[in-house]
Amino acid sequence: MSPIMYGLLVTLFGLTIVFLVLTGLWGILAMMKLFFGGKKAQETQATVKSMVNTTGSEVTAAAVQSDEMDADELLAVITAAISACMGGENNLYVRKITRVGDNTPVWGQISKQEQMLNRL
Amino acid sequence: MSFIYEELIKLYQSTGFAVITWQQCVMLAVSCLLIYLALKKGFEPLLLVPIAFGMLLANLPAAGLMNGPIYETIDGVTKMKDPGGLLYWLYQGVKLGIYPPLIFFGVGAMTDFAPLIANPRSILLGAAAQLGIFTTFMGALLLDKLPFLEFTLKQAGSIGIIGGADGPTAIFLTNKLAPELLGPIAVAAYSYMALVPLIQPPIMRALTTKKEREVVMEQLRPVSRMERIIFPILVTLVVSLVLPSAAILVGMLMFGNLIREAVDLQSVLNRLSKTAQNEMMNIVVIFLGITVGATANGELFLLPRTLAIIALGLIAFSMGTAGGVLFGKLMYRLTGGKVNPLIGSAGVSAVPMAARVSQKVGQEYNPNNYLLMHAMGPNVAGVIGSAVAAGVLLSMLG
Known part of the structure; x- marks a missing residue:
């Protein structure tokens, strides 16, 4: 078989395989949504479903995974802080609050602390 | 006087100027251009700076940074004569x-x-x-x-x-x-x-x-x-x-x-x-x-x-x-x-x-x-x- 013909074969076969594999993944992701996506939605609604009213704002919180008594207060504080940052008068919906891990390298943390100490 | 002249010639011959090729000159210029593009124009500096500098190092005449190790066999025993350049070993990755x-x-x-x-x-x-x-x-x-x-x-x-x-x-x-x-x-x-x-x-x-x-x-x-x-x-x-x-x-x-x-x-x-x-x-x-x-x-x-x-x-x-x-x-x-x-x-x-x-x-x-x-x-x-x-x-x- 000539290189050009073999190249055509590789092209057709290659594109087909790429599409088949990724279409398979699409199907798996869709299945995953059915099994785990829906459950999560119910879970999050059950964990915390609080409505906090700030200055004319309607706030819905649905992802703080904590059973602490002051969860609502924490939500209110975070929402109020965001609202204040954005100018106060707005229709703010907080749909999810997730605690983010600190990914700063250790030397980055030290330099931040040094910066703060120098300013204090 | 002739002794000094001969020593100067020897010194010149041991430098990179004596053995540099036009291809190396071009590559050195290209690597400098890439460094400029990365640093001044911000073209993927994270990758382009190491690539461009690697290019510069590899095209330095007589430096041999990409040379492999040299082995020699004496009386049936193989020994490493020269360990080769650093970049050669890093290149194994x-x-x-x-x-x-x-x-x-x-x-x-x-x-x-x-x-x-x-x-x-x-x-x-x-x-x-x-x-x-x-x-x-x-x-x-x-x-x-x-x-x-x-x-x-x-x-x-x-x-x-x-x-x-x-x-x-x-x-x-x-x-x-x-x-x-x-x-x-x-x-x-x-x-x-x-x-x-x-x-x-x-x-x-x-x-x-x-x-x-x-x-x-x-x-x-x-x-x-x-x-x-x-x-x-x-x-x-x-x-x-x-x-x-x-x-x-x-x-x-x-x-x-x-x-x-x-x-x-x-x-x-x-x-x-x-x-x-x-x-x-x-x-x-x-x-x-x-x-x-x-x-x-x-x-x-x-x-x-x-x-x-x-x-x-x-x-x-x-x-x-x-x-x-x-x-x-x-x-x-x-x-x-x-x-x-x-x-x-x-x-x-x-x-x-x-x-x-x-x-x-x-x-x-x-x-x-x-x-x-x-x-x-x-x-x-x-x-x-x-x-x-x-x-x-x-x-x-x-």
Whole structure:
């Protein structure tokens, strides 16, 4: 078989395989949504479903995974802080609050602390 | 007097000036130009600076930084006479295919696959954008009609992978199929990745209508923690079972991602995740960049085929972008206008640059349109797609 013909074969076969594999993944992701996506939605609604009213704002919180008594207060504080940052008068919906891990390298943390100490 | 003259001649002959070739001079100038572009113009400085400096080091006359060790056998005993240059030893990480999977590990730890999980159909855009790989592969084969240019099937496959817009994949595949082309292919792949904001927008505008570019997409659903954790395991299993040759790249990508996502369950994994994202990634990028640059030896680099590879690389990027956008248009039609075709161009990997380009072009036509997260879906799908395409090429041509 000539290189050009073999190249055509590789092209057709290659594109087909790429599409088949990724279409398979699409199907798996869709299945995953059915099994785990829906459950999560119910879970999050059950964990915390609080409505906090700030200055004319309607706030819905649905992802703080904590059973602490002051969860609502924490939500209110975070929402109020965001609202204040954005100018106060707005229709703010907080749909999810997730605690983010600190990914700063250790030397980055030290330099931040040094910066703060120098300013204090 | 003659003694001083002879000593001066000896001194001159021991310097690099006495043995420097015109090819080395050109490569030194090219490396300085690349350093300028990286530092002054901000073209992928993280990669281009090590590559350009590796190029500079490898083309220093008589320095021998890429020379291998020299052994000598005396009375039947083999001893190392000269250990060789530092870059030669660092290059073994490329030669043995160690650095690219480690880079994928770090990329996995830095990548959020949630936009793809939330909108799984966007994975097809990542597949469509691989069109660039295969059309360029054919283009390279057809070039043997021209005088002085002839690429073998393996070389054509390595050139085509530039269209995946994924540096580590290009290096990985080229090293397996056509190591003699590693220098030009790596330089072309990384240079075009830096030029994505210039290459893609004209193609995106040419292939879409104003109405299509203005489409505002629905907000993505939240993705559960369980989905995030199961995703890397499933992708590894499915891709590796279908295409074992892609297992190393996809497996390491997904391993990094699993560590990232599992931090929520086991906070102790945060140490591994941070190392993969920062220290390990940075060290491997330095080693990979400097040694890939060092493969751009003047005698081997300054050939007509390098120009051909650079031209084919541009075609590969353009075709990949066009493939993604055209498939985006098809999805726009099939979904009744719910998909903005501009996110298709992000299907070429180049994470997250290509997604940013989709966002930027979208906002030019509708300032309230936020396509970034929608474009991240095809963008990360492109990484998987190009690894799968590399696996196919490796299976069929290797």
